[in-house]
Amino acid sequence: MIWETVRLSLRSIRRNVLRSFLTLLGIVIGVAAVIAMLTIGSGTTEKVKADISKLGSNLLVVRSGRPAGPGGPGGLDQVVRPLAEKDLEALVAHLSGARAISPASQKQVRVIFGTESLTSGVTGTDSAYLEARDWKLVSGRPFSDSETRSGTGVCLIGETVRQQFFGDGDPEGEIIRVNRTSCKIIGLLEAKGYTGFGQDQDNVVLMPLHAYQRRIAGNRDIDNIYIAADDRTPTSELQPRVEDILRDARRITPDRESDFAIRDMTQIADAMASATTTMTGMLGAVAGVSLLVGGIGIMNIMLVSVTERTREIGIRLAIGAHEKHILIQFLVEATVLSLLGGIIGILIGLALAGLASLTLTIPFAPSPAVILLAVGFSALIGMVFGFFPAMRGARLNPIDALRHE
């Protein structure tokens, strides 16, 4: 009987292909949006986690300025003191449990080669930077200690910079202009791709810190100090040691707050991941609203269908159909319709998410739970929004229904 009804409803859906399709569209778009959003969202979360661990695993980042917290930035009495070379030296000399300690100062600068130009993130650093950030060279060599010390005009470039200036060609030995200073390329960095926030991590130029300070920044400041913990030391243990050494080096008396902040990238990774998860949930909810609209579309078309088929209902009632038969017939029809829409929507949603994962280079992370939920939810929508029209059909008086033109 129920199978019979499903067949019947499939036939009535086929009879009105265009109308059924238009009705489905609401559900298709709704489900596709939800599936695409949630799949892309969970891919992004994975990507963010991976990105942040790519910044370097077990990484602490020190920057100047008071740690963010209640009360906001420090008062007037506390002028922000930048990090300096002696802070770095103190860390290198006294910190145990660190695998690599490296300074980095950054600025967006116009880089020129021949007639081409590109605004790139230029970082002044030393040879430990690559290790601290878990970054490898595809070709060439890192800065030597003497180059770092003397601030020689040499640099390492990211893949984006290479593509812009040299295509697939070998950039080694070429001279590029960074700001107003020239710089010889000695190595090519491994491609890292985009971050989850669409930032190109390969549009970079690395040069010795002293060269950067002298020729680009025009000061002796260090923006960040990267500290990579070794395998035996958790960052949570390393962090207070770093704080002690720096407070000492910067001569901060115990009654005063630190004028620098230490960020634990593992914590940030977790925070970011939970932020993207929240974002995903919100996007999913917004997409869910379109599902609701799709459901109303189904109700609308089922009402039309019941009115259109009043005579048919009359015939069925006259020859012995019970109320429940009519109710089930239209309920099944609405459910089959929205289920069909749900399945098409899932396929489209997954295709969209797949496409997005290709273009945004995030992992394709379809969730079986989400898909099952979408199937169940679209069936539910059909039932809920189909119920009122179906009930209306079932309650018809057969005499009136037969007289209906």
Next chain:
Amino acid sequence: MAAGAPLITFDKVWKSYGQGEARVHALAGVDLAIKRGEFVAIMGPSGSGKSTAMNIIGCLDTPTAGTYSFMGIDAGRLDRNRRAMLRNLYVGFVFQGYNLLARTTAAENVELPLIYRGVASRERRNLAMQALAQVGLVGREHHTPAELSGGQQQRVAIARAIVTRPTLLVADEPTGNLDTARTHEIMELLTQLNTELGLTIAMVTHEVDVAGYAERTIRFLDGHVASDIMKVELA
């Protein structure tokens, strides 16, 4: 039910619509009995109550007052679903406008009442084929109503009405949309079903010629039975 007892009995049946001043009585205390195997024509001008009477006979409607009993059952007091069951088991319907499901083949149309009886699909198809053969439509079972003539469509409707082997056939102006030749064919078919299967037929018509096929003619006027004449008495 005792042999010879009436299949259908109206005992002071009233059917009224509206309230107070505007109250209209479609049937005003009708007494009527139809026996098994009878072929009855019901006539009368519009508004005479004949359609209301037919709806009550077919268990589609219930009286406001009085008793309608069908096969000894007080059908006028049954709820919607019980009457639906009664119709499905014992009553076949033929309408003026055929009332077939569009874009549905003749065989599927005929099978329809069997679906609500829970008959298995193969058995349904067999019974539908038999019914179609009875009305002379072999070879047309896969045609949709749009591909059939009016006379053929009415034959499909008759097949649908008799596929359940009903006790009573209710026909509402069955030839109203047909020409004379087709009318004759359909009336011959109904007469044949009446005599060969012993099917009780109650038929509304406003054509005297058509009523002439029935053995008994009941005329309604203003909610009352105005005359009730047996054909043999006419002859």
